[in-house]
Amino acid sequence: MKSFFKNIILILASIFLVLVLTMILDRVLGNILPKPFPEGTHDLIFPPLSRQEFASVDFKYVVETNSLGIRDREIQRPKSAGTYRIIAVGDSYTYGWGVNIEETWLRRLEQKLSLTNRQIETVNLGKPGTGPPFYAEISRTVVPLLEPDLILVGILQGNDIASSGSEGLEQMSSGLVRWTKLLYPNFVRTVEMMRLTRSLETRTQERPPEKTTAEDNTRWAANTAKEFYEKMSPEEKQRFDNFDASVKQAFFDGLLNPYMIDLALKNKHIYTLTLNPEDPWILQCIENMAKALQIIKSVANQSNAQIAVVSIPDGPYVNEVAWKNIQRVGFDVVPEMLSSDAPDKVIQIACEKANVPCFTVSDAFRQRKQDPNLFFTLDGHLTAEGHKLLAETLAPKLQRWLTKK
Numbered sequence: 001m002k003s004f005f006k007n008i009i010l011i012l013a014s015i016f017l018v019l020v021l022t023m024i025l026d027r028v029l030g031n032i033l034p035k036p037f038p039e040g041t042h043d044l045i046f047p048p049l050s051r052q053e054f055a056s057v058d059f060k061y062v063v064e065t066n067s068l069g070i071r072d073r074e075i076q077r078p079k080s081a082g083t084y085r086i087i088a089v090g091d092s093y094t095y096g097w098g099v100n101i102e103e104t105w106l107r108r109l110e111q112k113l114s115l116t117n118r119q120i121e122t123v124n125l126g127k128p129g130t131g132p133p134f135y136a137e138i139s140r141t142v143v144p145l146l147e148p149d150l151i152l153v154g155i156l157q158g159n160d161i162a163s164s165g166s167e168g169l170e171q172m173s174s175g176l177v178r179w180t181k182l183l184y185p186n187f188v189r190t191v192e193m194m195r196l197t198r199s200l201e202t203r204t205q206e207r208p209p210e211k212t213t214a215e216d217n218t219r220w221a222a223n224t225a226k227e228f229y230e231k232m233s234p235e236e237k238q239r240f241d242n243f244d245a246s247v248k249q250a251f252f253d254g255l256l257n258p259y260m261i262d263l264a265l266k267n268k269h270i271y272t273l274t275l276n277p278e279d280p281w282i283l284q285c286i287e288n289m290a291k292a293l294q295i296i297k298s299v300a301n302q303s304n305a306q307i308a309v310v311s312i313p314d315g316p317y318v319n320e321v322a323w324k325n326i327q328r329v330g331f332d333v334v335p336e337m338l339s340s341d342a343p344d345k346v347i348q349i350a351c352e353k354a355n356v357p358c359f360t361v362s363d364a365f366r367q368r369k370q371d372p373n374l375f376f377t378l379d380g381h382l383t384a385e386g387h388k389l390l391a392e393t394l395a396p397k398l399q400r401w402l403t404k405k
Contacts, residue, residue, distance in 0.1 A: 043069035044142060045127050050210035054217050056257070057250045058376035059098040059383075071095060072124045079147045084118040086110070087125055087146055089135040089296070090154025093312045095126030096387065098376055103384040106152075108391035113399055126154065129259075131163030132292035139296045143303050150402075151300050151307045153293065157314040157343035157362075158274045161350075164288040222254030228262050236265040244328055247378060256329075256378055264330030271316050271331050275342045277349065286350045293354035308401070309351050309358040310394060312382075315375035317343045318365035322375040329378060338369065357401065364393040 041048040048069040053062050066074045079085055088094050088106045096104035101124065110122040125142060127134065135153055143151065229252075232240060240248070240261070250256040263270065274282060293309065300307040315322025317337050327333055337343075344360045351358035365386075368374060374386040382390065 041067040041069070045069050045125065045138065046071065047210045052210070052212045052217065053214040054098075055214035055255065056098070056376075056379055057246075057255045058379045060214060061098060061100050064101075070123065070125060071101060075123055075146060077145070082117065082119055083121050084115050084150070085121045085123065085146065085148045086113075086150045086152060087123040087142065087148040088152040088154055088310075089138055090126045090152075090312070091130050091156055091160065092126065092128035093156050093314075093382055094154035095124065095128055097128055097381045098379060099382070099384045099387060103387055105382070105387040105390040105394070108388055109395055109398070112391060112395035113402070115402065123148070131160050132289050133164070136292040136295040139299045143299045143305065147303065148300075148305050151296060151305055153296060153307065153309045153356075154312050155289070155309055155347050156312045157317050157347070158271055159314065161274045161282065161285045161289060161346050162270060164285045164292065164350075218254040220254070221256075221258055222252065225251050225254060225256075225258040225261070228258050232265065239265060239268075239330060243330065247328055250378065260380070261329060268330055268332045271314075271326065271337065272334055274346055275334070275337065275340055277342055277346050282346060286346055286353070289347070289350040290353035293350060293356050297354060297356055307356055308398070309347065309356055311344050311347045311358060311360045311362070312390065313362050313365045314343070315380055318362050318369065319371065319374055320369050321372045322380060325375075325377055326380060329380075338366070359394055359397050359401075361390055361393040364389060 046065045046069045048065055048067050050065045050069075051062065052064075054060065063071055065071055068075065076083070086106075086109075094104075094106065096106075101107060104124060106122045106124050106126075110120050113120045123146060125138060127138075132155070139151065229237075229240070243251075247256065251258065251261055273279075274285075276282060277286070293307075297307050313319075316326045316331070316333055317340070320338060323333055323338055344362055348358050348360070365374065368389070371385075373383060374389060375381065376383055
């Protein structure tokens with residue numbers, strides 16, 4: 001009997017020793033072996049190396065993408081030792097719809113933050129028309145690829161709660177996978193990078209880079225507007241006919257986002273829906289957003305990165321001029337939108353559920369609630385001045401948080 005227990009102890013001790021040695025080997029090799037990175041051009045978000053010009057009644061700007069299909073400059077891979085890399089996922093308010101990349105809040109934030117012996121670098125992963133499910137999915141791809149130190153999730157007030165569907169959010173790691181990642185992080189990271197490389201090879205840009213002029217995109221928008229108008233119901237056409245003549249003309253000329261008008265005609269209450277955090281539908285949306293944030297946090301933890309949410313102000317909630325202008329393009333509003341804490345509160349609740357820090361800047365915008373220069377008149381997105389105010393307000397809060405870490 002003693003011999004039996006002695007053998008069991010020896011076996012367990014041997015297993016433990018092998019486990020410890022392989023964990024040590026994983027750490028040693030992780031610091032020595034070169035990290036695999038996919039070569040060539042890839043359409044992670046947009047067609048790589050493309051150039052597009054856009055024009056509307058409110059703005060004219062240029063969009064250029066790098067070899068990874070991201071609206072930003074080229075990104076060094078692997079990241080240099082002295083770089084503190086911040087990536088931001090979000091929708092068009094993070095992407096910078098209507099402004100050049102240097103004017104976006106993320107690029108301005110890069111100029112205002114500082115860390116001892118580290119060079120701050122930001123990477124813009126915003127994509128118009130997306131929501132939290134996309135933020136989670138793109139994070140799974142780009143975080144192991146870009147090695148960020150910090151992931152900022154730009155959550156747009158109102159809209160991102162409403163678009164927090166659960167599609168694609170159910171694929172969480174199993175317990176075995178999580179334990180393997182904990183014990184052998186470098187091995188798992190290498191395998192994931194190899195898998196990612198193979199996946200990206202199927203999405204390599206082989207056609208010539210896309211080049212479109214403002215005239216090309218305006219023509220496309222005008223054709224889309226015509227198609228939308230022809231498909232409007234009688235009730236929608238009646239409401240559209242009551243719009244300002246200048247709004248209708250911009251719509252048909254391709255100088256106003258046709259999808260915004262289509263949304264206003266089909267769901268004019270979109271801005272008031274999120275004002276009641278206790279509404280059952282809103283509660284479900286909060287749960288869905290929390291699930292997306294938990295996925296991003298899990299991805300961040302696997303890469304030793306931090307995560308924080310930025311609640312991005314939408315004009316009708318913080319600016320009287322924008323509140324009035326949004327009615328011109330067909331949306332319903334109520335006066336309490338301009339004073340309610342709900343637009344930030346629902347985002348904060350989701351962040352609390354996911355145990356993720358959340359930064360808000362609404363107060364700074366409401367202090368300038370009569371300023372007509374923070375949001376585009378009809379388009380509604382942040383202007384260059386709006387991006388500047390966001391960065392100036394966020395920077396000291398984020399600086400204090402980073403310094404404490």
